[in-house]
Amino acid sequence: MYYVYILASGRHGTLYIGVTNSLQKRLEQHRNGEGSEFVKKYGVYRLVYIETDAFAEEAIAREKQLKRWKRDWKIELIERDNLEWRDLGDLIS
Template sequence: MARQVLVGVRRDGGPIGFWVYIMANRRNGTTYVGQTDDLARRVHQHRNGTGSDYTRKYGCKTLVWAEWHETRAGAFRRERRIKEWNRAWKLRLIEEMNPTWSDRLEHYLG
């Protein structure tokens, strides 16, 4: 997993960089892959039903995996690759870093 490296700070105090992330509705349930430059804000949007129609429809409110990238292009490429993966590969990616499927927002931002 790419570790967060501070290359600069946004006005709100967050790092300049980009996240690829996976939200889920339960263990081995429905997953959603996305990317953002503000992980806390984006997860909050998903949890409040304003993140995407897909996460609202399927109740994907738990951040189960994330990876930080220095560039938007790098995050975009990684997001697209993961979206092309079959389900088993995505589940394995989550299980390797988060075998309990617990919410990881504080882990990534804390």
């Protein structure tokens, strides 16, 4: 299973889009300062959106697609399932 995810610094804050095959491990890396420098610099730790895919190639293609989207589109995508921008990291086990 592969995950495309969006992290946010807060509601309507700075966004980060990534892809991984271990969401729990990757989230821990980000929160321990071992993830991307961008995440560390801007405090982007709140997991606000997750998509799953069975194939790495498709997940990577989706990540690239989302990165090209306008900010408003990304916000609409997040708020479709997570209107309050809750941290979904607690749901990962």
